[in-house]
Amino acid sequence: MTDLVNLHISEALDLLNKKEISSVELTKAHLAEMEKARFLNAYITETPDRALADAAASDKRRANGEALGALDGIPIANKDLYCTKGIRTTAASKILSKFVPPYESTVSQKLKDAGTVMLGKVNTDQFAMGGSTVTSFFGVTKNPWADENGEYTLVPGGSSGGSAAAVSAGLCMGATGSDTGGSIRQPASFCGVTGIKPTYGRCSRYGIVAFASSLDQAGPMARSVKDCALMLHEMAGADQFDSTVAELPVPDYTAALTGDIRGKKIGIPREYRPDGLNAEVAKVWDKGIEFLKNAGAEVVDISLPHTKYALPVYYIIACAEASSNLSRYDGVRYTTRVDGKTLDEMYENTRTDGFGAEVSRRILLGTFVLSAGFYDAYYTRAQRVRRLIYNDFIEAFKNVDAILVPAAPTPALSYEAFKNMSPVDTYLGDVFTTPASLAGVPSLSLPIGLSDKGLPIGLQVIGSILTKTRFSKFLKYWKNRQDLI
Amino acid sequence: MSFNEQTIKTIANLARLKFPQEQEEKFMQDINGILDWVEQLKEVDITGVEPLVSVSPRESAIRKDQVTDGGIQTELMANAPESVQGFYEVPRMVE
Numbered sequence: 001m002t003d004l005v006n007l008h009i010s011e012a013l014d015l016l017n018k019k020e021i022s023s024v025e026l027t028k029a030h031l032a033e034m035e036k037a038r039f040l041n042a043y044i045t046e047t048p049d050r051a052l053a054d055a056a057a058s059d060k061r062r063a064n065g066e067a068l069g070a071l072d073g074i075p076i077a078n079k080d081l082y083c084t085k086g087i088r089t090t091a092a093s094k095i096l097s098k099f100v101p102p103y104e105s106t107v108s109q110k111l112k113d114a115g116t117v118m119l120g121k122v123n124t125d126q127f128a129m130g131g132s133t134v135t136s137f138f139g140v141t142k143n144p145w146a147d148e149n150g151e152y153t154l155v156p157g158g159s160s161g162g163s164a165a166a167v168s169a170g171l172c173m174g175a176t177g178s179d180t181g182g183s184i185r186q187p188a189s190f191c192g193v194t195g196i197k198p199t200y201g202r203c204s205r206y207g208i209v210a211f212a213s214s215l216d217q218a219g220p221m222a223r224s225v226k227d228c229a230l231m232l233h234e235m236a237g238a239d240q241f242d243s244t245v246a247e248l249p250v251p252d253y254t255a256a257l258t259g260d261i262r263g264k265k266i267g268i269p270r271e272y273r274p275d276g277l278n279a280e281v282a283k284v285w286d287k288g289i290e291f292l293k294n295a296g297a298e299v300v301d302i303s304l305p306h307t308k309y310a311l312p313v314y315y316i317i318a319c320a321e322a323s324s325n326l327s328r329y330d331g332v333r334y335t336t337r338v339d340g341k342t343l344d345e346m347y348e349n350t351r352t353d354g355f356g357a358e359v360s361r362r363i364l365l366g367t368f369v370l371s372a373g374f375y376d377a378y379y380t381r382a383q384r385v386r387r388l389i390y391n392d393f394i395e396a397f398k399n400v401d402a403i404l405v406p407a408a409p410t411p412a413l414s415y416e417a418f419k420n421m422s423p424v425d426t427y428l429g430d431v432f433t434t435p436a437s438l439a440g441v442p443s444l445s446l447p448i449g450l451s452d453k454g455l456p457i458g459l460q461v462i463g464s465i466l467t468k469t470r471f472s473k474f475l476k477y478w479k480n481r482q483d484l485i
Numbered sequence: 486m487s488f489n490e491q492t493i494k495t496i497a498n499l500a501r502l503k504f505p506q507e508q509e510e511k512f513m514q515d516i517n518g519i520l521d522w523v524e525q526l527k528e529v530d531i532t533g534v535e536p537l538v539s540v541s542p543r544e545s546a547i548r549k550d551q552v553t554d555g556g557i558q559t560e561l562m563a564n565a566p567e568s569v570q571g572f573y574e575v576p577r578m579v580e
Contacts, residue, residue: 099564100563100564102557102560102561102563102564199542200540200541200542201540201541201542201543214538214539214540240548243541243543243545243546244539244541244543245541245543246541246542246543247543248542306529308525309525309526309529312522312523312525312526313526315519315523316523316526323500327500327501330501331566332565332566332573332575333564333565333573334564334566335564335565335566336566337566337567339576340576341576342576342578343575343576343578344501345576346575346576347501348501348502348503349503351500351501351502352502352503352504355502357508360502360504360512361512361515361516363500363502364493364496364497364500364502364512364516365516365519367496367499367500368488368492368496368516371495371496371499378523380536381526381527381531382523382526383536383537383538384531384534384535384536384537385526385529385531385534386536386537387534387535387536387537388529388531388534390537390540422515422518423515423518423519424518424519424522427519438540439540440540440541440542
């Protein structure tokens with residue numbers, strides 16, 4: 001019997017179309033797996049009834065020869081940051097723990113229109129703020145990759161840690177994630193799955209609980225590059241509700257996966273190899289470089305000179321935007337209120353009670369860098385350095401087709417290690433992912449090798465703005481490497 | 486730059502947050518750590534560099550100011566913690 005929970009989306013579509021399996025069978029297999037894997041705490045809300053109804057409807061469409069969506073019958077999960085009409089959407093926070101959106105996010109609607117079956121809403125760091133899924137109000141998600149003692153003590157990364165864990169453990173075939181400074185790419189690396197942060201402005205942000213609007217971008221997470229390409233094709237595209245989305249046709253990403261990368265130039269930026277780079281990560285990076293060379297690509301050294309400033313720039317800009325975006329949670333419109341004698345006291349009580357420590361810390365920092373007297377010294381300066389980081393990429397892409405770098409500075413960390421870290425130490429986990437976020441360029445994270453302890457390590461392939469077709473050409477090559485782990 | 490007891494109180498008030506003293510001190514310590522770390526941005530020569538505000542591949546567009554939906558008051562109010570006759574209810578603001 002086919003192992004339904006370990007199929008790729010592309011394989012499952014094939015079997016569905018040949019009528020060898022049904023969407024109901026596929027959905028039931030995933031629901032059963034979700035039940036077995038509750039200890040991972042990947043899902044905040046499971047929606048089995050809706051999933052089975054949607055699966056049955058998909059099977060009916062297929063049986064009757066009706067028009068099918070590109071992903072008809074495929075069970076997926078949505079990060080609990082995507083508003084889903086009539087289904088609780090919490091952003092993994094206390095303040096939105098009872099929020100039931102009256103509307104659907106554009107991206108989740110598009111996936112619904114493509115015929116997908118939603119299994120539920122997956123965990124994330126609170127308001128997507130974190131790199132571990134530890135800040136969730138609904139408890140930590142465990143990385144399905146066990147430690148050397150066979151215990152589940154590792155973080156899945158974050159903020160899309162629930163998405164990464166669910167895809168990795170066979171609790172859905174693909175999941176939506178969102179990436180502000182690495183929130184798709186770093187958990188993909190920690191959990192051994194593939195994820196894409198598209199070009200900023202490729203997917204609509206409408207209906208995705210906002211963190212930092214100039215950086216937030218929706219993207220797919222799945223078990224292969226092809227599956228991510230299939231999902232992204234359905235997720236991307238212009239939207240009247242988000243004026244930052246490119247009004248350009250969405251290319252056929254899967255058709256671009258030719259696997260032929262002969263003569264392509266791949267840049268290896270020297271700034272990503274600082275002294276003290278984790279040896280296992282360095283080894284996997286070297287292995288990735290070898291793969292590309294063997295496939296006929298030309299590997300060249302490049303420089304992105306402002307790389308080391310990306311992380312502090314990111315934290316200033318992201319926190320500033322977050323402090324503004326999160327001001328809407330005032331105890332008036334979003335379900336939770338803690339009473340006070342005056343309006344201001346009610347605001348304070350509601351917000352102080354409703355936000356976790358990491359969210360409060362970022363709101364405080366953001367409010368500070370935007371406050372009178374400090375705005376230019378912090379916020380404007382950060383925006384100016386952001387342009388230099390952006391220019392680094394523009395310069396680099398004059399000479400190379402893509403850039404290959406690590407996705408995360410280490411393999412998955414343990415909760416124990418995480419607990420004892422200072423905020424700045426935890427922010428360092430985003431060191432390899434924030435530059436592409438600030439520049440708005442697309443980046444794909446995919447598993448390439450294993451650490452000495454058998455944990456997955458991913459690499460990022462960074463492309464130039466809106467040239468996914470070009471840079472995806474050589475990604476096919478990686479597809480077969482998925483069997484490494 | 487030191488983010489002192491007074492700064493944290495002012496900033497928390499601006500953000501409509503209020504913490505017990507112990508937590509205030511912890512945040513103060515954390516934020517000072519973060520601010521020390523971002524000091525490195527002062528090394529960068531930003532003379533003549535314009536701030537990068539957006540990386541959207543699209544220019545901001547204006548559309549016609551038309552009502553495209555409506556009549557969904559009940560749905561919208563469903564998430565209000567307190568409401569009266571279709572209005573949001575808040576503590577008394579005017580004596």
